[in-house]
Amino acid sequence: MGTVYVYRRAHFSASHRLFDPALTNDQNDELFGGCSNPNGHGHNYFIEVCVAGIPAAATGFVIDLKKVKQVLADRFLNKVDHKNLNVDVDFLSGINPTTENIAVAAWNQIEPFITEGKLYSIRLYETENNFVEYKGV
Amino acid sequence: MGTVYVYRRAHFSASHRLFDPALTNDQNDELFGGCSNPNGHGHNYFIEVCVAGIPAAATGFVIDLKKVKQVLADRFLNKVDHKNLNVDVDFLSGINPTTENIAVAAWNQIEPFITEGKLYSIRLYETENNFVEYKGV
Amino acid sequence: MGTVYVYRRAHFSASHRLFDPALTNDQNDELFGGCSNPNGHGHNYFIEVCVAGIPAAATGFVIDLKKVKQVLADRFLNKVDHKNLNVDVDFLSGINPTTENIAVAAWNQIEPFITEGKLYSIRLYETENNFVEYKGV
Amino acid sequence: MGTVYVYRRAHFSASHRLFDPALTNDQNDELFGGCSNPNGHGHNYFIEVCVAGIPAAATGFVIDLKKVKQVLADRFLNKVDHKNLNVDVDFLSGINPTTENIAVAAWNQIEPFITEGKLYSIRLYETENNFVEYKGV
Amino acid sequence: MGTVYVYRRAHFSASHRLFDPALTNDQNDELFGGCSNPNGHGHNYFIEVCVAGIPAAATGFVIDLKKVKQVLADRFLNKVDHKNLNVDVDFLSGINPTTENIAVAAWNQIEPFITEGKLYSIRLYETENNFVEYKGV
Amino acid sequence: MGTVYVYRRAHFSASHRLFDPALTNDQNDELFGGCSNPNGHGHNYFIEVCVAGIPAAATGFVIDLKKVKQVLADRFLNKVDHKNLNVDVDFLSGINPTTENIAVAAWNQIEPFITEGKLYSIRLYETENNFVEYKGV
Numbered sequence: 001m002g003t004v005y006v007y008r009r010a011h012f013s014a015s016h017r018l019f020d021p022a023l024t025n026d027q028n029d030e031l032f033g034g035c036s037n038p039n040g041h042g043h044n045y046f047i048e049v050c051v052a053g054i055p056a057a058a059t060g061f062v063i064d065l066k067k068v069k070q071v072l073a074d075r076f077l078n079k080v081d082h083k084n085l086n087v088d089v090d091f092l093s094g095i096n097p098t099t100e101n102i103a104v105a106a107w108n109q110i111e112p113f114i115t116e117g118k119l120y121s122i123r124l125y126e127t128e129n130n131f132v133e134y135k136g137v
Numbered sequence: 138m139g140t141v142y143v144y145r146r147a148h149f150s151a152s153h154r155l156f157d158p159a160l161t162n163d164q165n166d167e168l169f170g171g172c173s174n175p176n177g178h179g180h181n182y183f184i185e186v187c188v189a190g191i192p193a194a195a196t197g198f199v200i201d202l203k204k205v206k207q208v209l210a211d212r213f214l215n216k217v218d219h220k221n222l223n224v225d226v227d228f229l230s231g232i233n234p235t236t237e238n239i240a241v242a243a244w245n246q247i248e249p250f251i252t253e254g255k256l257y258s259i260r261l262y263e264t265e266n267n268f269v270e271y272k273g274v
Numbered sequence: 275m276g277t278v279y280v281y282r283r284a285h286f287s288a289s290h291r292l293f294d295p296a297l298t299n300d301q302n303d304e305l306f307g308g309c310s311n312p313n314g315h316g317h318n319y320f321i322e323v324c325v326a327g328i329p330a331a332a333t334g335f336v337i338d339l340k341k342v343k344q345v346l347a348d349r350f351l352n353k354v355d356h357k358n359l360n361v362d363v364d365f366l367s368g369i370n371p372t373t374e375n376i377a378v379a380a381w382n383q384i385e386p387f388i389t390e391g392k393l394y395s396i397r398l399y400e401t402e403n404n405f406v407e408y409k410g411v
Numbered sequence: 412m413g414t415v416y417v418y419r420r421a422h423f424s425a426s427h428r429l430f431d432p433a434l435t436n437d438q439n440d441e442l443f444g445g446c447s448n449p450n451g452h453g454h455n456y457f458i459e460v461c462v463a464g465i466p467a468a469a470t471g472f473v474i475d476l477k478k479v480k481q482v483l484a485d486r487f488l489n490k491v492d493h494k495n496l497n498v499d500v501d502f503l504s505g506i507n508p509t510t511e512n513i514a515v516a517a518w519n520q521i522e523p524f525i526t527e528g529k530l531y532s533i534r535l536y537e538t539e540n541n542f543v544e545y546k547g548v
Numbered sequence: 549m550g551t552v553y554v555y556r557r558a559h560f561s562a563s564h565r566l567f568d569p570a571l572t573n574d575q576n577d578e579l580f581g582g583c584s585n586p587n588g589h590g591h592n593y594f595i596e597v598c599v600a601g602i603p604a605a606a607t608g609f610v611i612d613l614k615k616v617k618q619v620l621a622d623r624f625l626n627k628v629d630h631k632n633l634n635v636d637v638d639f640l641s642g643i644n645p646t647t648e649n650i651a652v653a654a655w656n657q658i659e660p661f662i663t664e665g666k667l668y669s670i671r672l673y674e675t676e677n678n679f680v681e682y683k684g685v
Numbered sequence: 686m687g688t689v690y691v692y693r694r695a696h697f698s699a700s701h702r703l704f705d706p707a708l709t710n711d712q713n714d715e716l717f718g719g720c721s722n723p724n725g726h727g728h729n730y731f732i733e734v735c736v737a738g739i740p741a742a743a744t745g746f747v748i749d750l751k752k753v754k755q756v757l758a759d760r761f762l763n764k765v766d767h768k769n770l771n772v773d774v775d776f777l778s779g780i781n782p783t784t785e786n787i788a789v790a791a792w793n794q795i796e797p798f799i800t801e802g803k804l805y806s807i808r809l810y811e812t813e814n815n816f817v818e819y820k821g822v
Contacts, residue, residue: 039225134688267417316727333431401696425590445630450635452561493582608703612716
């Protein structure tokens with residue numbers, strides 16, 4: 001049997017503002033448009049975590065998705081759900097919270113704690129129409 | 138031919154904080170939980186506007202949905218999309234932005250401008266799991 | 275036990291052109307915009323048929339949904355799926371195929387053949403954002 | 412301000428077999444088809460609970476959806492999720508688990524525990540294509 | 549022109565119980581939790597079959613999706629839809645029906661019968677939140 | 686930081702007829718079935734454009750999705766939305782509008798205009814159940 005890719009999807013609601021502190025407010029407006037509204041806006045994000053590996057013969061699992069669910073909650077969701085991503089999240093401190101940057105940060109939060117199989121990809125949906133994927137390379 | 142109900146759905150992204158200024162921060166926390174995070178959080182909202190009437194024989198339309206789309210943009214979406222609902226929106230000033238209150242405010246914004254058929258309902262989705270409907274009565 | 279409303283959803287793909295033969299092409303353009311493109315355009319429609327009644331004690335069914343599925347196929351879907359709604363459909367002959375008019379025509383096609391419970395509503399989605407409902411009154 | 416209808420949607424996974432013990436296996440096959448497979452089959456059900464009322468001025472809530480969520484979990488979801496609806500659920504004992512019958516049973520489980528506003532409807536999706544609604548009358 | 553990947557999605561409803569016969573009931577409970585409920589539970593599964601190849605000049609098809617649909621029905625869907633995956637399915641006999649194991653079994657059922665292009669991947673959704681992908685290597 | 690894949694999804698409604706002019710009408714019927722209905726049929730298509738690259742340190746963007754949105758509109762959507770794909774679209778002239786062929790044509794329309802990052806894939810959904818992906822190789 002070859003590699004199977006197992007996915008766990010979860011949801012969180014957060015606010016953010018795209019903003020580069022090296023630029024003026026006008027330059028931020030020019031660059032980020034409505035996404036740089038000073039008082040912020042927000043999204044219902046969906047995150048999909050994919051772990052790749054060969055299922056264990058005894059369990060038929062690459063990794064118990066309950067473990068993925070727990071790591072995802074402890075290391076990511078509980079820190080971002082119902083938060084302001086610009087000011088409330090330690091691992092996003094000093095980072096402009098674009099979808100790209102949040103996905104990479106999520107990878108770094110989760111990757112060391114996946115101890116069966118290997119973290120293969122993180123997909124992050126900001127809306128149904130805008131989303132990103134990161135594979136750590 | 139009887140009454141036909143025509144629906145137009147649209148999307149906006151906004152942030153908010155549930156907060157009653159008559160209460161202390163601790164009381165707000167107790168009442169609203171994570172929804173009262175001081176720095177806010179946000180959602181991808183979907184709004185569904187329903188207009189009821191009898192289709193005109195010539196056009197087959199209750200109302201041209203392009204007109205509904207325009208009223209919805211001018212009177213509601215352009216004022217709330219990529220905004221903070223607590224501080225950026227004139228027609229929500231002094232209103233705790235629960236899904237219920239936003240839906241009623243949307244009704245009041247839109248209803249006078251529906252001049253063919255009658256506004257029948259506003260449905261507002263905060264998430265896939267939490268949503269409200271208002272019919273003006 | 276009171277009334278239960280049972281729903282069956284189905285899908286069809288069709289093309290159409292909004293067009294009023296009493297008007298010039300320019301007037302049709304003015305009224306219907308891109309929807310009046312002379313060579314047509316198309317949609318993946320979803321239709322939801324709702325039958326209301328009291329479940330039979332023996333079966334727990336208002337009506338066997340397999341019967342609804344069959345009526346819906348025989349009287350509607352098989353006549354519109356992979357068709358041009360302006361020229362291929364007998365029961366739409368001479369009718370401008372707006373979502374409103376298609377929904378009313380679907381009601382008339384289906385209603386006499388629902389022999390357990392009563393047809394309560396027809397909902398027709400032209401897109402995720404534009405849809406109508408008809409209740410026969 | 413008029414009545415607002417607030418909705419909470421939730422998910423459960425369960426197995427069932429449609430079966431009338433007053434009939435033979437062949438008669439059950441005839442009546443229920445594949446849904447009467449002796450070893451059962453299953454679904455990812457979605458339930459939508461709607462409570463109607465006038466939002467309280469202080470909170471902007473018809474009812475705190477966290478309370479609806481709790482009642483729904485305690486009285487319904489925890490009893491049906493990851494269960495066999497024919498044999499594992501006390502409040503479905505002796506009831507043929509059609510979507511109609513499950514929705515009515517859910518109403519009876521939940522209705523007495525909604526103490527703000529009034530339970531207005533229960534909608535139960537067996538699949539995206541088959542679903543029912545019950546309003547208690 | 550390069551390789552195009554064509555996808556066909558389909559649905560089935562089935563019940564299952566995660567269970568390792570080499571373990572006691574308590575050990576199965578410990579390992580699989582509610583998924584090991586002795587009387588089973590169930591899901592609305594979605595399967596996505598992907599075939600890769602270069603479209604034929606004459607038809608513009610990698611493979612006629614009607615053929616994929618037929619193979620998928622004959623070799624997989626008709627054997628699992630409205631069934632109990634632990635006891636009703638020959639090709640799952642002796643296999644713990646985790647999403648991983650079902651996806652691999654689906655690959656083995658389907659792969660030899662894809663005679664235009666090559667089977668590239670099977671994706672299997674147990675729920676919207678839990679799913680797997682297998683590529684045969 | 687490694688490569689991030691950013692996606693933009695968009696929608697268009699179009700009609701088409703699968704038809705090979707080298708064949709007779711009967712042969713087209715045999716090959717394409719209902720998809721070769723002489724008067725056409727139609728779909729709500731969704732297209733997903735993926736651009737791969739390393740996010741810029743200053744912006745946190747691989748490419749500003751507003752630019753992707755603009756290229757997608759100018760080079761593709763404005764030419765196909767509310768059109769007949771057999772007769773109204775210059776870049777599909779002489780091409781049988783299968784999902785495969787439309788996706789490859791979309792790649793060719795868009796690829797030269799993606800000037801930050803590289804176009805990585807085009808996914809085109811004809812329906813929820815039938816879709817294709819093209820990666821340019």
